[in-house]
Amino acid sequence: MQQFFSMLFLIGLLFLLSILTGLLPFATPPMLIGQAIQQQAVDATGAANLVTSVVLGYRGIDTLGELSILFAASAAGGLVLGKTVRAKKAASENTGFILQAGTDLLFPLLLVAGLYIVLHGHLTPGGGFQGGVLLATAFFLPVLVRPGTSVSHKLLIVIEGLAGASFIAIGLLALYQGGEFLQPFLDKGLTGQLLSAGTLPLLYLAVGLKVGAELAGLLANLSTEQDGENDHVA
């Protein structure tokens, strides 16, 4: 009976959404704020990538909220999974020389790629979030390949906290200088250069480090089995 009503609801939803989307002005968007941003953004922020100027400039506080959501999710995840117990040294799970050597080789590559993406966020596609994920995987891969080792949680907590605090601190500094919260300051430089766009690259660096540290911690938390975990049937 419940299944029947659910199906009915779904068919209704499909019908409704199809009709609604048919009414939408597709491919001729009104773009009221979009157009205004396109005209002003390069002068206002100095970033060549308009998405970056929206993410860190026009909607900077959204990004702060997004960072906080990741932070809250990882804190809550830590609360759920409880005390982190050092992973059991499992000799049986030896992953082999080739995999280990490959990971060692991959580590610097991932690190460089991640940092590149973070630092070029204001010029090319990419930025703190995408680069941060790469950084996290760079630090997480060794843990996956060598089951005995673990990431230093102390270090991660410090990086995470300081990076997040510096994002807010940059925002508050602008406030202190007589501007508004999160207003870009510093010299905007020449659009298209690496050192341009004022504080935006700094903000993205903070985002990248925070996301990287947070996700590395989260992944390590998810992957380490705890003592007395009975569901693992080896």
Next chain:
Amino acid sequence: MEQFFVFLLVIMMLLGGLAAMLLKDLLAATAATSVVSLSLTAIFVLMRAPDVAMTEAVVGAGLSALILALGLRRLGIWQLDMPVKSRQKKAGDQ
């Protein structure tokens, strides 16, 4: 040409979504979710949204799949050398 690509991608995406809902094997369902993310990435590129495409590729197809796979391993549904039959049985038990 664009029309044809978009058609293929949308079909792939929808089939991936359906597969993720209908496949008995949870690992295969997770892989199907990744297929949705990947076709979505291609669609984003076609729609002139390189930033979003990159995020979807890195976060949606990469990180999310990694998290889900780690979760599956800890749930004991997925072991590296576990045959499909016993995986399905395990998932069916739930």
Next chain:
Amino acid sequence: MDNLLVLTVALPLLMAFLLPIVYRFSHFIAGLLGPIVLLFLIWLTFCAAYNLPAETTSFSIVIGGFLPPQGIVFYVDRMALLFAFAVPLVTLLMWPWKSNLDSEARPRQLSLLMVLVAASSGLALSGDLFNLYVFYELVAVASYGLVINSQMSASYVAAYRYLLLSAAGSVLALLGIAIIYFQTGTLNLAHLSLMAEKLDAPLGLSAFVMLLMGFGVKAELFPVNSWVPEVYLASSRRVAGLLAGLVSKLAVLIVLKTLLTMFNHTLAYDLLLILGVIGLVIGELSALKATDLPRMLSWSSIGQLGLVFIAFSVPGKTGMMAGIAIMLHHMLVKPALFLMAERWGQQLVDLKGAAKSSPLMAALFVVFALSLMGVPPLPGFWAKFLMLTGLAEVGSSLSMMALLVVLLMMVIEANYLFRVASLLYDRQARQQSSHGFINALTVSSMAAVLLAATVFIKPVSEALDVIATQASDQQAMIKITLGSKTGDQK
């Protein structure tokens, strides 16, 4: 220095990020940081409200110096200030001073609370649709973390079900935002209210329904409130009080903001009225059936939120005033009741004769219960009375029916609350544990506020009048956020 109000969001977040580091050095300092920030925020918002000249209606804070409608703006009117003041205050009252968590979980819990404060303040102040969505998600994630805090395995299941419902609602809300952006190409609430005619039925109305289902999850609105009893039961009573008292009100505030700016159709108001009435009926009837105090309080919370929605569905100033009054009243009473439930036995029969071991608490319970029912001199009465006159003024057959239902439900509410009160003063006393000092102090101060509001009902209602007039003044909002450019923006 109006723009210092940004600190209500920035400062708690800063503390949340730094707390885990500080906790490594000193548990004591880390424990004090939160209350200090909250006290500072209370002082800051109080000063901002106090220094606001009487002739100034409101002002706006431009985040990042990017002028609206392109940038994000915080629109500060007296209602926003009121809630920005209430957020740190209620959180401070419900602060978990004692905790049995280990040294790894405790800083996480405190951080999550600070995140909750920041996001709630953001919800009170923000004047941008997508920014509201982000803060709403932030509140949601922080509350998942707080709910699973207790060491019960059932709380994981409850939290997971809550998460699923909430996330499904967020998908709907995102769809609603997408439709609105498709139609108007803007996200600023004031700018959107200029373009309200583009959001007519059916597109506008369905966008409103989607936003309602999305943001209604935290507001305990009827079809999406199935999480309420199980989550309030599974979490600690303080968290339940925080969610029922504070977070639900801020979610109502978002619904109200979107309703006023974009969806001024009668259909939208009628929908709100119907959902509110259904929520009220289900909540009160289930509360009547409940055999334990926490369940009764959760169901009664759903009922009260139904009342709030009914009040806001009355167009014009009366409805606005009644809605704000009921919200504030519930924000005060429900956390206090949950605080009492923290130490008393949970089953209703366990409450027998509790007045003997804790006479003060029992007396305060009766006061709060009387106000919740709406017995004349207490503030609850005035709030309900305002709402009923508003409903009568509308005079349509739908609102008359709602009026009758509300009256009937008030009788039922009185029935179950009196049942608890009579149990408290039962002769046959069961042994009870007494309340802690901080607990008793908090509850008594809340009761003092309630009684003060009873005595000074005239100035309070005048202040509410000003707040309500301002909150429904869309022209002022458009003028202040968009400035003189209003003409060429269109």
Next chain:
Amino acid sequence: MLPEVPAMLLAGAVGLVVIGLGGLVLSRNLYRLLLALAIAEAGANLLLILAGFDSYAVAPIVTDFSTSALPAMVDPVPQAMVLTAIVIGVGVQALALAMIIRIKQAYGTLDMAELKSKMEADLDKSLVMPGAALIKAERESDNG
């Protein structure tokens, strides 16, 4: 003949949302519910991106710095919003997965209906316990 590009994309977005929400309504396995959520979110993101799409525009990145005249670009605002939404989605997903792991440890099952009845039973038990336990403890301390 194939349908127009906009129609196909809109159909894809709506299809994903319906598949995802359908999975949320019909499925009983906790893990599958999570996958359904991810799919519904992907559909909503696609719809949001479509809100800024213009078939005659280029990606919103300035490449030619010599002139101040910009070519027609697609709207950057929905792209920024979707970026935010994707990251939020993955955060929530990780948290939900952590909860699932705990639930499996505690109850040994992933079936929603079964878990719901077990949870209700546990909650009822917790309501009886603290009060009764306190009374018992106090009585014992009185006697002793």
